[in-house]
Amino acid sequence: MGRILYELTESIRIAMAQIRANKMRSALTALGVVIGIVAVTLMGTAIRGIDIGFNKSLAMLGSDVLHVEKWPWITGEDWWKYVNRPIITPDNAATLARIIDATPNSELEMAVYVSGRGSSVKAGSLSISGVYIFGTTGAYGRVLTADFSDGRMFNDAENDSAKQVCVLGFDVAQALFPGRSPMGSTVAVQGQPFTVIGVLAKQGSFLGLFSFDSQMIMPLSAYRKYFGVRYGNPEIQVKVRDKTRMAQATDELIGDMRRVRGQVPGEPDNFTVNTSDAFKEKLDPIKKGIALAGLFVTGLSLFVGAIGIMNITFVSVRERTKEIGTRKALGARRRTILLQFLIEAVSICVVGGTIGLALTYVLCIGVKAAMPAFPLEFSVNLIVVSMVVSVVTGVLSGFIPAMGASRLDPVVALRYE
Amino acid sequence: MTPAAPAETRQVRPVGPLVIAIENVTKLYQMGEETIHALRGVTLSIHRNEYLAIMGPSGSGKSTLMNMLGCLDTPTSGRYEFNGHDVAAMVDDELAEIRNREIGFVFQTFNLLPRSDALRNVELPLIYAGISPHERRDRAREALESVGLGNRIHHKPNELSGGQRQRVAIARALVNRPSIVLADEPTGNLDSKTGIEILALFDDLYELGNTLIVVTHEESVARHARRIIRLHDGLIDSDGPVL
Numbered sequence: 001m002g003r004i005l006y007e008l009t010e011s012i013r014i015a016m017a018q019i020r021a022n023k024m025r026s027a028l029t030a031l032g033v034v035i036g037i038v039a040v041t042l043m044g045t046a047i048r049g050i051d052i053g054f055n056k057s058l059a060m061l062g063s064d065v066l067h068v069e070k071w072p073w074i075t076g077e078d079w080w081k082y083v084n085r086p087i088i089t090p091d092n093a094a095t096l097a098r099i100i101d102a103t104p105n106s107e108l109e110m111a112v113y114v115s116g117r118g119s120s121v122k123a124g125s126l127s128i129s130g131v132y133i134f135g136t137t138g139a140y141g142r143v144l145t146a147d148f149s150d151g152r153m154f155n156d157a158e159n160d161s162a163k164q165v166c167v168l169g170f171d172v173a174q175a176l177f178p179g180r181s182p183m184g185s186t187v188a189v190q191g192q193p194f195t196v197i198g199v200l201a202k203q204g205s206f207l208g209l210f211s212f213d214s215q216m217i218m219p220l221s222a223y224r225k226y227f228g229v230r231y232g233n234p235e236i237q238v239k240v241r242d243k244t245r246m247a248q249a250t251d252e253l254i255g256d257m258r259r260v261r262g263q264v265p266g267e268p269d270n271f272t273v274n275t276s277d278a279f280k281e282k283l284d285p286i287k288k289g290i291a292l293a294g295l296f297v298t299g300l301s302l303f304v305g306a307i308g309i310m311n312i313t314f315v316s317v318r319e320r321t322k323e324i325g326t327r328k329a330l331g332a333r334r335r336t337i338l339l340q341f342l343i344e345a346v347s348i349c350v351v352g353g354t355i356g357l358a359l360t361y362v363l364c365i366g367v368k369a370a371m372p373a374f375p376l377e378f379s380v381n382l383i384v385v386s387m388v389v390s391v392v393t394g395v396l397s398g399f400i401p402a403m404g405a406s407r408l409d410p411v412v413a414l415r416y417e
Numbered sequence: 418m419t420p421a422a423p424a425e426t427r428q429v430r431p432v433g434p435l436v437i438a439i440e441n442v443t444k445l446y447q448m449g450e451e452t453i454h455a456l457r458g459v460t461l462s463i464h465r466n467e468y469l470a471i472m473g474p475s476g477s478g479k480s481t482l483m484n485m486l487g488c489l490d491t492p493t494s495g496r497y498e499f500n501g502h503d504v505a506a507m508v509d510d511e512l513a514e515i516r517n518r519e520i521g522f523v524f525q526t527f528n529l530l531p532r533s534d535a536l537r538n539v540e541l542p543l544i545y546a547g548i549s550p551h552e553r554r555d556r557a558r559e560a561l562e563s564v565g566l567g568n569r570i571h572h573k574p575n576e577l578s579g580g581q582r583q584r585v586a587i588a589r590a591l592v593n594r595p596s597i598v599l600a601d602e603p604t605g606n607l608d609s610k611t612g613i614e615i616l617a618l619f620d621d622l623y624e625l626g627n628t629l630i631v632v633t634h635e636e637s638v639a640r641h642a643r644r645i646i647r648l649h650d651g652l653i654d655s656d657g658p659v660l
Binding site: 002003006007010017021322323325326327328329330331332333334335336407409410411414 | 487489490509510513514517522530532541542544545548593
């Protein structure tokens with residue numbers, strides 16, 4: 001037992017002395033590993049960043065909210081199956097809400113109709129285009145995932161009386177009322193004035209595709225009056241009582257909706273219940289594919305670094321053939337010699353890996369400061385993984401030359417000049 | 418080189434138990450198409466407390482025999498027993514074990530590790546023997562003191578003269594208290610004066626009870642031994658005491 005320990009400490013000592021004695025060579029070899037580790041770990045931070053951004057985006061949809069829509073969120077070549085479905089109407093939503101209320105022990109809490117479209121919004125001389133304006137009822141406040149930075153949601157009374165009030169998304173408020181509170185001011189949509197009664201806190205964008213902050217919420221009655229609900233993609237958002245029972249809730253909702261639509265048994269659903277989970281399931285393989293491809297490409301640069309290590313270990317073995325012979329004559333076993341060169345290769349890899357990791361960390365901080373939206377996430381896991389990768393790279397690339405060294409015939413090695 | 422007159426007071430110490438028993442050993446090498454018979458059937462026994470010289474011109478099988486004796490190589494055929502162990506049947510790591518415990522090597526070119534100081538060089542066989550760091554250091558220091566280098570233990574090889582380097586190598590050979598010390602042309606890389614000093618050290622080691630085998634092509638070196646084996650064409654030509 002002691003013997004292995006002594007051999008190990010001796011090997012580490014030799015490796016360090018060797019690296020110190022060949023500074024330039026070791027540095028250049030380590031550089032290959034540095035580049036490899038930087039590439040792989042940067043890819044790692046990007047994958048993690050994308051993952052975090054993705055989960056954040058999904059959270060905006062509301063993890064306890066089911067969306068009844070005409071279209072599934074992700075369609076492919078099967079779009080023709082959905083195109084002739086009837087549009088979701090406010091009456092559908094009202095009927096559904098009544099059914100939910102009448103069901104004892106329902107998995108569903110409430111249903112609220114939402115219909116929206118894009119439009120520009122004006123306030124005084126300022127204007128912002130591409131705002132998603134939508135009409136809904138006061139109950140929407142209960143499914144909303146964003147916080148109010150100011151004001152409140154309109155109530156049912158305001159909705160019933162078609163009051164021209166609105167809640168602005170963060171970006172809209174910023175654009176139309178720079179540096180001041182929009183509360184109580186009036187904005188114009190298609191020439192119609194709406195009084196601001198609430199402002200939402202910043203939410204960010206969904207998968208970088210569209211901003212949740214560029215929206216405006218108004219009472220459905222007012223929306224219906226000016227924009228109508230026959231077009232677009234209206235939906236019913238349904239809040240679930242227990243997040244952990246999404247599957248049961250979805251089943252119940254499908255049954256309820258079939259009643260709403262008066263569908264006979266055997267007839268396929270003429271609506272879709274969308275969930276953020278289902279969305280996640282659809283996107284996960286794509287995400288994984290991107291991650292794998294990225295790691296493969298960056299892994300290639302680490303592979304080149306590994307070849308450098310292998311090469312330098314071959315050189316090191318060749319240079320020290322006579323020393324290997326001497327050590328063997330003095331009683332070094334195969335294992336001892338193998339260990340000595342493996343540890344040398346691993347040491348260079350670990351040094352390179354550590355430098356690479358430090359560079360990645362600095363790069364992450366730099367990128368975060370320069371481009372906050374760029375998805376890079378450094379993590380403790382990454383440190384562990386890259387250290388393991390470094391050691392494994394060292395072992396794999398050092399193994400063949402070290403094995404060769406351990407198997408040298410001492411007679412031949414001693415005679416080598 | 419002026420032959421050093423063997424000490425007038427030289428005496429042959431009584432030999433101890435059998436250490437090496439070689440019987441009808443042959444060694445063949447394949448050099449391309451050609452088969453070289455390095456040893457054609459050598460029989461030899463060496464006892465503890467002998468001082469033996471092996472001589473012969475190049476190509477006589479002298480180096481091959483030395484590698485065999487040093488357990489660096491195994492015979493093609495024949496029997497080789499070292500302290501009762503059947504060396505001929507051993508695998509690499511077993512041979513390493515024997516070399517570590519039983520044999521102290523002294524090389525013509527010293528073969529010290531250039532970046533390690535004298536102490537660390539001498540410690541090396543003890544590391545492979547699994548001796549604790551503390552004991553290692555003590556024993557290495559003792560061995561260096563016994564060859565007169567007690568004040569040079571932290572010198573690196575390039576800070577030492579040729580003779581001093583060979584002394585470090587001898588200390589390294591002795592440090593694990595081997596059954597035999599095997600020296601290959603130990604004075605070959607030294608000037609004559611230093612060579613004589615090293616041979617005097619060998620005489621002392623012999624007096625202290627060590628078993629020495631010196632491989633050389635120099636008569637003057639061989640005459641320090643008590644027994645000379647002369648090889649020719651892979652066979653023992655003569656084997657007898659130094660008169």
